[in-house]
Amino acid sequence: MQDTLLGIHSVVRWLILLFGVWAVIRAVMGVSGKSAYTAADTKAGLFFMIFLDIQFLLGIILFIASPLIKAGLGDMGATMKNAGLRFFTVEHTLMALIALALVHIGRSKIKKSASDAKKHKTALIFFGIALILILALIPWPGREAIGRALVPSF
Template structure:
């Protein structure tokens, strides 16, 4: 279980890397009126791929974690505990919302023909997904939920 959690933690950095790359490319495309190029498509695709990998890892962790399983058995008590509520509800819902935003954004971009609209759509959807991701990460120092920046296996 620790190894799976470590991999989940490492994939977070890949998501942040590709999310920032996708958002920066969208900002440059909107501000510079650049064509929507193959690099823009790849940035969004890799962002989405690593989100999907993280989702699969997260599902495994969710159902394998004895802490989460205990919380699911008594949701009333879990809602009163910041850490349990975060991992059982908040982290999970925000992650699903971020993944949905990335997928919806990519689908909308594929349907558009205007490069400026593609960049704006990428900026909106990938930007919102990235904001949610930054909020759902258990950063060190966060009361009751903070974790180390890098896993120790």
């Protein structure tokens, strides 16, 4: 079951990247073109947030069930000295929570913003920083001790 959940977690990563890039591109276009904040802008941010929420729920299940995390939490002193354990036990989890919070806060601030320019700027800042964190927290292939496959094998 854990392999299946990990595979789904990996697939959802691509949806997050797709919608995150879409939301950031729309924000850049809005800021540079001084255009109206449209329903498409709202949808881009909404889908980015929805898939982050789904990923968060999958991540919680994996965090609770993972033998790797259990080993990491068992001896935090040793975990902090081991790059692989530290990444998944601390860094991946913490960056994911921060990215999720940034997207939720950003969406809330966008809703409260009066002007379209302010909405685009807020989206660019919050979604952009969240996307950078997400890119950093992904265990890309080739990263020593933490690299994972680009496409899961179920």
